[in-house]
Amino acid sequence: MEKIAVKAKQQIKPYKSYSNKQKLLFVYYNRVKLVNAAKSGRLAGGIAERTAQKWAKKLKVDKDSKSKPTKLITLKPES
Numbered sequence: 054m055e056k057i058a059v060k061a062k063q064q065i066k067p068y069k070s071y072s073n074k075q076k077l078l079f080v081y082y083n084r085v086k087l088v089n090a091a092k093s094g095r096l097a098g099g100i101a102e103r104t105a106q107k108w109a110k111k112l113k114v115d116k117d118s119k120s121k122p123t124k125l126i127t128l129k130p131e132s
Contacts, residue, residue, distance in 0.1 A: 071100060076108075083109055 078097035082088045083105075088096065094105030 069101070069104075071104075074098075075100060079105060079108060080112065083112065 082093035090109035094100035
């Protein structure tokens with residue numbers, strides 16, 4: 054039983070971490086050069102295709118939310 058637990062701990066694959074330079078290059082290629090997400094990830098230094106697609110989607114959503122003003126709700130006291 055102990056052998057199985059040790060082997061299971063060894064099989065855990067750590068998440069890949071990306072440097073700030075890679076993230077900045079990805080944003081540059083994706084937003085400034087207007088390259089698609091997968092190619093932006095490759096050009097930025099080996100960012101996984103699916104990760105690049107998720108990042109591009111987040112950038113698109115954040116851009117849209119900043120451009121649209123939020124509704125202001127005024128609360129009126131009940132009388």
